[in-house]
Amino acid sequence: MAQPDWGLDTEPLSLASAPVPEYGGGSLADLLPTLASGLAVPGCAPAMAELAPADRNCVFLIDGLGWHQLAAHAADAPFLASLMASSRGGTGRPITAGFPATTATSLASVGTGLPPGEHGLPGYTVRDPGTGELMNQLRWHPWTAPHVWQPYPTVFQRAHAAGVHTAQVSAPAFASTPLTKVALSGGTFHGRLDGGDRMDLAAAQLAAGDRALVYTYYSDVDGMGHRHGVDSDAWRARLAEADRLAARLAEQLPPRCALYVTADHGMVDIAQDELHRIDFDEDWELRAGVALLGGEGRARHVYAVPGAAGDVLAVWREVLGDRFWVASRDEALAAGWFGPVVDDRVLARIGDVVAAAHDDVLLIASQREPKESVMVGNHGSMTPEEQLVPLLEVRT
Template identity: 80%
Template sequence: MAQPTTWDTHPEPLPVDSAPVPEYGSGSLADLLPTLAAGLGVPGMTAGITELTPADRNCVFLIDGLGWEQLRAHPEDAPFMTSLLGTSRGGTGRPITAGYPATTATSLASVGTGLPPGAHGLPGYTVRDPATGELMNQLRWQPWTAPAVWQPYPTVFQLAHEAGVHAAQVSSPAFENTPLTKVALSGGTFVGQLSGEDRMDIAAEQLAAADRALVYTYYSEVDGSGHRFGVDSDTWRGQLAHVDRLVQRLAEQLPPRSALYVTADHGMIDVPFDEEHRIDFDEDWELRAGVALLGGEGRARHVYALPGAQDDVLACWREVLGEQFWVASREEAVAAGWFGPRVDARVRDRIGDVVAAARDDVLLIASEREPRESAMVGNHGSMTPAEQLVPLLEVRP
């Protein structure tokens, strides 16, 4: 009797509609700045997060890589932020969703434009540029393409500035002129400060500089330590403790009639270093068959098929990975709302012919193509709670 083939032995793939789609329109990162700007009277803005009370001066402090689940798991390392989970300081901390994929370039664009990924057009860590056929890294902006063509919508900061609101970003000087900053976070005044402490002090000054203000500040090192050492390492815990003190420093300087909102761009999950948890695309002939380009990242892949091979690639990826990943065609992912309620025509072909989002603690690495990314301990990108849920903490003076 013939032995069953590999394809015969795979279980039923995860249904596409079983993926927990982000809460676009009511509880996602894309809804935060429009809600604050609507409270400031900026034309065209809608308050999607309806429980937030308007304030004259608003500051958003985004901590790169600090997910809701990771914060909740380490109360002893973040006592101040943990205190914001209740009502003792006038706010109620709760999670909101990052958006898909849960990755920095996508999330920062959602924060700054107030749009979901299907509209702003940064739908992954690396995606294919339909104009050139090349993979574009949207975090590093390589290869370079015209920022205003890639993302043509104004940012909320630009709209607020035009409406007479004092808009400011306080971040590392290295980010001032990057294409990602231009398309996602520009508008009003940029103030570059190297130290976290200086950023907190300047952010408080910018808040107090006008009767109506919208200020953004940022800290990246929690994410970096998670990628290198994992989200339960001593190094990561040390960064969490440090940023907790920064939040408290800023909170204690808030001027009257202001509100501070602490959030993040994504959470993170540690993935073990073994063949069971790290599937190597570069060593798997089945997964490579018919694939022209592999985009995205280990837990949120965009797969671009050779002409005519789309159906075969989708079938193969479902058979091989379908128990551990939600695997969808481009059309299915768009219809399911993974990238938001709408996907602009210019964005559609940036999305993979096949989209694969990890459900389990697995990673689809590419050891030859992506050696640096494949060596990371902490990873993110998918729609699991550990990656999707980010804090929304509120402080008022």
């Protein structure tokens, strides 16, 4: 696949200008299959040829740490910043998250090794075709069977079945969530509240097998970005903590090991004014013909009432087309936004209209989504600040 052009146009938007993620060779979905291939796990291919095989592999995912944010705050994360020049197997390049650039979608891509169109978690909130209601894919409906919603085995499950020592080390609250079940299960889950304890245990798990695949996670960078923004003192403090944790883990790596530090998405700060925050709940034009509004402020799924999809597309393009890439479902699929393949079971989860922010703008819903509508830091779209994430490497 040709490398996307991550420069943003200044002319009126066309769908051709949207920088589609590097599915198939440079996205989050390609990481674990490549590592597992080096461990001789059946069914896993080395999609990222620039990554040399290792007997022991660890993925440390820092939620919300985009490539551009790390570069802009290198002084706050000296260890991580020192690895940027050799990111992505020595190329000095980032990888892409996938669309939408949001946690549920990205973690499913990491764990399954599949793009969103196949694993079927194509947004923050999406329509459940079985009920006709929106489902938050971080929280889920209690009546939704996780392995019906996402039926594919994870790479961790494949690795465990192939005799690889496999473990996840994360906060205890994530042990049995539906997202963990469908995206990150396989081997053993170890819950630790303290970040330092997680790093120590991840290193111990790597040493526990001649072949090992270990995943660990830190969420606070994302949380502080949402609440305070990606240039706030609170955000920078959490970045500095993530840097210390990564260095702590790197110092304890056993022999024949590769550590990869990556992220699920970047983030952009959006000003708290009407110019930058368009309120769906206060705009009768945008609401006309819309049955459900899904996704999030920078990556919207729009579900039309029956027979109104064409009209909704026309209005959304007229109102938002100079600030958002606005596509019909068929256009988004043809452009590869959700990957080269979209399973039939996933089609109705994707909006009749899909809108991805190009400018520093947010489509909020102040009444339906009061908490999300006031967040400072946001993500979801295909801009470089949201899409590009590091793939930093330490080897022993």
